[in-house]
Amino acid sequence: IVGERLEPGVNPPIDRETGARLCMIDFPEKNGQSPVYSALVLESVEGLLREWTNEAALQSVGVAPTRSLLIYGPPGSGKTITARYIAAQLGLPLITARIDGLISSFLGTTARNIANLFEFSNRYACVLLLDEFDALAKLRDDPQEVGEIKRVVNTLLQNLDLRRSFGITIAITNHDKLLDPAVWRRFETHLQLSEPDENARENLIGRFLKPIDAPASTLGVFSYCLTGRTGADIERICTAVKRTVALSGETRDGPGLFRALSSVFARTPHHDHVPARILGADQEAFVSLIANDSALALKQTEIGEATGYGQSRVSDLKKSKRHLPLMEVSHAQ
Secondary structure, X not given: OOOXXXXXXXXXXXXXXXXXXXXXXXXXXXXXXXXXXXXXXHHHHHHHHHHHHXXXXXXXXXXXXXXXXXXXXXXXXXXXXXXXXXXXXXXXXEEEEOHHHHOOOOOOHHHHHHHHHHHHHHHEOOEEEEOOHHHOOEOOOOOOOOOHHHHHHHHHHHHHHHHOOOOEEEEEEOOHHHEOHHHHOOOOEEEEOOOOOHHHHHHHHHHHOOOOOOOHHHHHHHHHHOOOOOHHHHHHHHHHHHHHHHXXXXXXXXXXXXXXXXXXXXXXXXXXXXXXXXXXXXXXXXXXXXXXXXXXXXXXXXXXXXXXXXXXXXXXXXXXXXOHHHHHHHHHO
């Protein structure tokens, strides 16, 4: 990676017409908290970083470390956090493009701003982050777009090709299907981030519930209710649970967290996920559900630890199948 050292006092380039900044300059710290990934994503991210610590080995077989990465996935899946983590681990400043500054209503100005952004980034040793990438790299044959988008995408492609000689580029998008096919070929590695798996969910829940130490059984129940949620969703719900615990005077143990989670779900009743909907409506029906669900693999003693119900009551609720009517209502909806 070539270029001058980027210092905190350097001013970013601006749009000549509006004076808006074209990017933000950041210096992520290496000792920050690592993101939580599923096993496959962790392997991909650590593999990319390993390339930069084994550059000589790669050069011995005639290849260089990855210089361009396209990250895509739903909102809240950790794309921006991943870009910051990579920059921090490489010890490089992060230049993040500001879409509101780059895109202009003046003919030709957006393409000029893109060129100025890349020229600035190529001057310094850095990671260039193109956030909301689909706003710049849309399909050139999109019937909803005018000819200006072709000029913008062509400028972008030219600058991406040129940047290979200078530094690392990361683009992130929530809408990968909107990207022009030629754009995909400019990125050596494609990384898809999706909702965390069970192990990653439990790790995230444990992290987001701090400073409350939740037992493993509680993490399992929370994870069961938050299947299919992104990391951002999980953080938001765990924060709401902690607020509920603090303001209601609930105990800071498994049963207190369970009742707080039920309260949070009850205040937001429109859930696509059936367990969350049942917990928000009827705590005992939820206990009946998890006691009968072999996929959760919690013993009755663990269910009691997580919910506050005695083992005999858990056994009775399991036999009652109290959750079935609520499941039928959920499926009908």
